[in-house]
Amino acid sequence: MKTKNRRVFLKVAAVGFVSFFALIWNKLTLQHIANSGTEVASVPLNKNKEVQFFDKYIIVNSDNKTKVFSSHCSHLGCKIDKMESGKLVCPCHGSEYDLQGQVIKGPAYKNLTLLDSSVSDDGKSLTIKG
Numbered sequence: 001m002k003t004k005n006r007r008v009f010l011k012v013a014a015v016g017f018v019s020f021f022a023l024i025w026n027k028l029t030l031q032h033i034a035n036s037g038t039e040v041a042s043v044p045l046n047k048n049k050e051v052q053f054f055d056k057y058i059i060v061n062s063d064n065k066t067k068v069f070s071s072h073c074s075h076l077g078c079k080i081d082k083m084e085s086g087k088l089v090c091p092c093h094g095s096e097y098d099l100q101g102q103v104i105k106g107p108a109y110k111n112l113t114l115l116d117s118s119v120s121d122d123g124k125s126l127t128i129k130g
Contacts, residue, residue, distance in 0.1 A: 045119060045126045051088070051099070053081050057115065057128055058088060060099050068117040068128050069101045075108035088112070 043054055045066065052059040058069045058080060069088075071080050078092035087104060088097040095108035102111050116129040 041128045042120075042125050043128065045124060047123065051083050055079075058112070059126065060101075062099050066117070066119060066126065067101070068115045068126065070113040070115060072113070073108055074103070074110035074112060075106070080112075 041057070043052075043057065043059070045059065046052060047061050047066070050061055052061075053071065056071055058071050060067045060069065072078070073080055073090040073092065073095055075090065075093055075095050078090050080088050080090050080097070082089055082091065086099070088099070088101075090096070090108065093107050094105065095103065096105040097108075097112050098104055101114055103109060118127050119125075120127065
């Protein structure tokens, strides 16, 4: 009888651990991304390029506006570093975003994080907060 009770306990404990991990996984990965928003960076700006990829940032120039997004995919935080067919594509799981940072294709379900930025007076650099 003790063996049966031990097996039941281990099964319940395993299911509880997996459930707990699944519930907090998204919050843990997104909190890591959100906590990285304390630094200020200055990067060169090339208005002739529609999209520029940097280590932590993606700069998009469209409609005479410059927007800066986090380069971390909102799914699991992989670094987005390529564009295919006019879409930003995550190399890890294939999530796709439009140039406004909106999710087009999952598994990601949250849009890219838009970061505060300002263009320098001479228009050659961009100051990014985040």
